[in-house]
Amino acid sequence: MSVPLWLWLATVAGLLLLLAVDLVLVGRKPHEVSLGEAGRWVTFYVSVAVLFGIGIWYFAGGVPASEFFAGYITEYSLSIDNLFIFLIIMNTFKVPAVHQGRVLLVGILIALVMRGIFIAVGAAVIAQFSWVFYLFGAFLIYTGYKLARSGHDEDEEFKENAFLRFVRRIFPVADEYHDAKSFIRIDGKRFVTPMFIVMIAIGSTDLLFALDSIPAIFGLTKEPFLVFTANAFALMGLRQLYFLLGGLLNRLVYLSIGLSLILAFIGVKLILEALHTNSLPFLNGGEPLAVPTIGIEVSLPVIIGILVVTTVASLAKSRRDERAARPS
Template sequence: MDVPSWIWTLTAVGIVGLLLFDFFFHVRKAHVPTLREAAVWSALYVGVAVLFGLGVLVFGGGTAGGEYFAGYLTEKALSVDNLFVFLIIMGSFRVPREDQQKVLLFGIVFALVARTAFIFVGAGLINSFAWVFYLFGLVLILTAGNMLKSESSGEGHQGENIMVRLARKVVHTSEEYDGDKLFTTVDGKRVLTPMLLVMVAIGGTDILFALDSIPAIFGLTQNTFIVFTATAFSLLGLRQLFFLIEGLLDRLIYLSYGLAAILAFIGVKLVLHALHENNLPFVNGGEHVDVVEISTGLSLSVILGVLVVTVVASLVSKKGRAQTAIGNARRHATEYLDLGYTADLAERERIYAKLVQEREQIAALEEKYRPLLRDEPELTAMIERCEAQHAELSTR
């Protein structure tokens, strides 16, 4: 599918326009988005992505349309997995609730810029060196293995990643936030705020994410326009999606297994394609290898099927419900006790109501799920402090 330069220009202008609209009409004024706001705008961005894909299908043909939707689904799933890490980063740095939107939008913009650079570098390498398919395939298979290893060891998304630890060591900031400002004045001296530290951590993490994201989509299509647009539209609306499903993130206990299966599948697809296009002298004498290549239709079916199975299995899992209640209770208790977390009284009331609901769910846990409740005395003490604090505020 040959794409004229004016289509590239219009698409780029449209994407930048959506980002500017998002900033000026939603993020510029610090606030906590309601569930309805997040749901409406998430649906709108998904709708825009689907309409664009239908345009690709109509004007580019069935193959191009299938490649776009396969790439969009894969990149969207990887983006949802990345939200786990964003949640950890913002919790680690105690980002005020009202300012989390701006941090997320910065992360999206940085990810889009970084991944666009990776896309054009990757396209240049593929056009010049066919052996790059071997490299991309190996990267995806190793990434899938690491995902499975992390899940089986119980590490998952816990803890701080290397970019967060590095940012803490390199960037020294003030103790408190000053709204969403990057600089503030302390004792007459101009100093950095933790907001800059958060953005450095988010930006660095986005670069790490691109290392598996870009090879994955190049495994589905080598058309640079489709790679770029599928990646861009998967990132747009990620901010709204975060506020819509953050309470369900711990519930998606099988998502990493599904993503590992998808990445491994695409990795094998890349290796098969590399064998078909082979020109390495030490492989079959530099001649192509007659292997079966995986079609776009099969790729789309496998990706969609794996995602549906893993998401449904996660949502109906009793273990997932238990893990969600425990994780959300710990997070909401921490947020409620942190008086600097939000100045919005309605938001604090919402957090407390959620905490009460989660406390009841934990109390009703079956015995076999009790081992999931690590540090139970500490969590119980936190919930009791929240109840005492709420009772005190209610009597004022």
């Protein structure tokens, strides 16, 4: 798939325009986001992503479009998993409900920029060293195993990462929120507010999640344009999805298992592709191995199937637990 520079520029400009409109709407009138508003925005962003995928299919063909949709669905699913951590961060920093939308939007914007850098570096490494897919595959299988074992603990505490601790050492932090301000002056001295800290926490924490999501999507497509746009669309609808799902997050009890299966599946797919194009001199004399590979026509239905089964099973278990908890 050949992507001209003008298409890159037009796509980035369009994404920035959507984010700018979202930021203006949030900043103009801070408010608690209702379920109706969140649902409309989620529908809008998903519709834009679907139309973008249809455009890829029309201009570039079915294979790139399938790769985009598989990448988008995978990234969006992993982003839903991230919402558990975002919820913990919001509770830890006691972010006022009226300002949570702005915190998420700016934090996600930071994450989008950092992921773009991540993707560019990953694409350059892959172009030079095809054997990196062995590492990606093994890492995804290991991550899937850890995710299946750990799951989500509702009482889990947020632990500040090294970057956030560094920011605290550099900047004095005010003791309380000052509306939506990120910087204030107290007795002539400049402080950052807890609002600024929590934005950094959201953005930097999402980057840590990119350590598994970026290798995962490179396992579905090696086209940087598709990798970036799938990540961008998944992140852009994340803020509204946070408010839409709300308490439903705790009902997705099998989500971690489903995501772990997807990560492990893509990890196996990567290793098979690496073996199929092997160039490591100590393995089969540097020659490719005659192993089967998993095409996108298989990957997309498998990913969708796992998510459907996971969601249905989660909601069914939640209903059973609710009935069992009712007094007889």
